[in-house]
Amino acid sequence: MQGCDGVTCCDPELLICGVVVAGVARIGRSLGVHLILATQKPAGVVNDQIEANSTSKIALKMASEQDSNELLKTADAAHITNPGRGYLKVGQNEVYELFQSGYAGLPYDPDAVVTERVDERIYKINEVGQYELFYDPDEEVEQGKDTSDLPTQLEAVIDSIASLFDGDAGLMLPDKPWLPGLAEAIPSPEPRGAGAGVDAGYAVPLGMLDIPSRQAQENYDFDLVKAGHTVVFGSPGYGKSAILQTMVMNLSKARTPEQLHIYLLDFGNNGLLPLKGLPNVADIVTPEEGEKLDKMLGVISETLAVRKQLFKEAGVANLEQYGMKTKQALPVVLNVLDGYDNLTPNDPRKDGIDNVLLQVLREGAAVGVYLVLSSSRVGGVRMSMLSNISTKICLFLNDEGELGQIMGRERLEQSGTPGRGQIQIDVPTAIQFYLPAHGENSGEILAAMEAQVAELDDAWVGERPARIPMVPQELTTEIFAGFVPAALPRELVPYGLDRASAEVAVFPVFSGRALGVFAESGKQARLLFPFFAGQVASTVDESELVVIDAHDAFVGMFTSSDSLFVGKAALKEQGDAVKEALLRFVEHGAPGRRCLLISGLSDLIERLTLLPDQVAELLALGNDRVQVVVFDHVAKVNSAYGLVASLREYVDTVLFGGDFGTQRFVENVPFELRKESFGRDVLHSLRDGELTHVVVPSVGEREVE
Known part of the structure; x- marks a missing residue:
């Protein structure tokens, strides 16, 4: 029928x-x-x-x-x-x-008593011969049992038929002309070959397809290489982050960290945060981490540039050809960005971020670098970017018109079920996306996912993708000591971490190079000068140390009788003798190695009335037997006639603090750098014309007071 x-x-x-x-x-x-x-x-x-x-x-x-x-x-x-x-x-x-026809919508009450009722209504005839109802017994309210919870007659018949069918094992249900609807929550199955040593490629389960035209419901495997760049659209609360979680989790199970590197950019509500412990994940960044975001974008751009050069040298066009020709397997790089439209047009970083993303969309697929992003609005993604994205996934969208822009006239009717969407497979096809882990609610799913992440993290013992180099927010001397290699040669003085690479910045003593350290303020000088002097002194013998302290910055530090220490008082009382000894040292040197530390260079020049030529000879004194290190304030150096020019000429490594608007060491500073402010623990390093920024360990103020 x-x-x-x-x-x-x-x-x-x-x-x-x-x-x-x-x-x-x-x-x-x-x-x-x-x-x-x-x-x-x-x-x-x-x-x-x-x-x-x-x-x-x-x-x-x-x-x-x-x-x-x-x-x-x-x-x-x-x-x-x-x-x-x-x-x-x-x-x-x-x-x-x-x-x-009968009405089957009345309440079904098998206990009801049916009685034949006689019409007892009474009418009166008015003066024009019309009947008027005078008495109606049905108008009286009769108290009876409540029938609101009773089933209707139709429901009772259906229930009776169903109970008879269930009670007879010999009866069979007829085949329905359609399959049951997709479940609202489906945990993700394990990727093919996960943990079994089988190479399943980059295809991982992502959802369950509903295909009425073929009367089929089948698994949908998302193949990163074939699908290419992908975007997930969906209004807030309908499962965009869950799709990204499922995708990253399954790819991490199917591919090792040697085969797949993942960078996470979480512009949403920390939906990607549980994934940061995966061995495939290099690092995760949020918009609030401005410096780290810039570094991650730089790493992505550098990856594209390096691979393009490698492919050019090998004479190939894509990643597969490169592996076949060179027999070297490069890892696929996946960049996952959640909540792209949260980056507003008013954000000054948007153009820079979009330029990097557009570069990935245009050039990345050929070199094995892919982008998967999510957005709550179709209009939130630039058309120039959207035209370079091959795979588009739509969840529920508040604006029905945006769905038509992506899926066309053949779009399916939207469902408000979280995780229910549609994807273009020849025609728009309904799909229920998998959950990243088993669980009855969001809390259980998160706990199960974190357990899987920890298990994958513990199971992997090989190499992992390099993390984004970041200097700790608070770099103390104890933390800094952990960064310094144990086998560092004694001739290399570690003094901080390069802010760009987070590598230890060192200065080689007795290599013919002079070192200058210039503080912006007295507070910065009190914090940094003793640290630098101690680091330099630890690389030489006490008998090789000569300290001229015009500011009394090192009082109490060099008390050994083997060292020569000239303080502020000695300069005042025996200035001529100090000048004569210093000039003799400049002209004739010393019988052994000497490390000369000068605190308050500008005051020393003024007190000893040193000529510019004599200052230049002093600064250029460095060789394999003499090391010169000078300390002073930026403001005093700026005001001393010709001193900045001499320092730029003869001091190989200049470290100075403060903003770029208060210094004269670097000319033609870019406007963006000029308006940037820096903390007291940041020194700018000028070495061989190259400008970098170094974070110096902060000695506690209570230690120096």
Whole structure:
């Protein structure tokens, strides 16, 4: 038996409903298939074939006489007034009977007592002979039991049939013409070959497809290499981050860190944070981490540039050709960006970020660098970027028009179920995306996912992708000591971490290079000068150390009798003798190695009345037997005549603090760098014309006071 209700709603342009219904009406009876067809308007739906093969016709209240004529050949059905009343016509003759259909929507109460009631209404006749109701016993409110919870008669019949069917094991359900709907929550199956040593490529399960045209529900494998760059659209709360979590988790299970590197850019609500412990994940960054974000974008751009050069040298066009020709396997790089549209157009970083992303979209697929991003609005992604994205996934979108932009006219009706969406597979196809882990609620899913991340992290013992180099937010001397290699040669003085590479910055003593350290303020000088002097002194013997302290910055540090220490008071009392000894040292040197530390260079020059040529000779004194290290304040050096020029000329490594607007060591500073402010623990390093920034360990103020 086949029932077809609402045939009028079928699209007449497709003619699918009409052809199927006509075919069933024509040949169905001989095959044991019977048809019940219901429609509001027979014209245009009930064609000659259907009418010729229909034995019985039922006409309830019709909208017009024309519709009644179509079915009964008379207009009687258009004049029916009582609900449920209609005409039954059997066969091809013109005879039909009036009938009243039953109403199955009344409450079903098997305990109710049915009694025959006599009409006891009383009427009175008024002066014009009309009947007026005088008494109606039904108007009295009779107290009875509540029937609101009782099933209707139709529901009771259905339940009774179902119970009889369930009680008889010999009865079989008929095959339904469609599959049941997709479940609302489906945990992700394990990727093929995960943990079994089988190479499953980059195809991992991502969701369950519903394909009514083939009466099939099958797994959808997301192949990163074939799908290419991918975007996930969906309004907030419908599972964008969960899709990215499932994708990253399954790819990490299927591919080792030697085969796949993942960079996470979390611009949303920390949806990617649980994934940071995966061995495949290089690092994770948020918009609040400005410096780290710039570094990650730089790493992505550098990866593209390096691979393009490698492919050019090898004479290949893509990653597969490179591996086959050179026998060297480069890892696939996946960049995952969650919440791209949270980066507003007013953000000054947006253009720079978009330029890097657009470069990845245009050039990345060929060199094995892919981008997967999510956005809550289609309009939030630039058209120049969208045109370079090959795979588009849509969850529920508040703006129905945006769905049409992505899926076209054949788009499916949206579902508000979280994780339910559609993807273009020849035609838009419904899909329920997998959850990243098992769990009854979000808390259990998160706990299960974190457990899987920890398990994968512990199981991997090989090399991992390099993390984004970052200097600790608080670099103390104890933390800095952990960065210094144990096998560092004694001749190399470690004094900080390069802010760009987070590598230890060192200065080689007795290599013919002079070192200058210049503080912005007295506070910075009190914090940094003793640290630098101690680091330099630790690389030489005490007998090789000569300290001239015009500022008394090193009082109490060099108390050994083997060292020569000249303080502020000695300079004042014996200035001429110090000058004579210093000039003699410049001219003739010393019998052994000497490390000369000068604190307050500008004051020393003024007190000893040293000429510019003598200052230049002093600064250029460095060789394999003499090391010169000078300390001073930036403001004093700026005010001393010709001193900045001498320092730039003869001091190989200049370290200075403060902002670039207060110094004269570097000329033609870019505007962006000029307006940037720096902390007291940051020194700018000028070495051989190259400018870098070094974070110096911060000695606690209580230690230096």
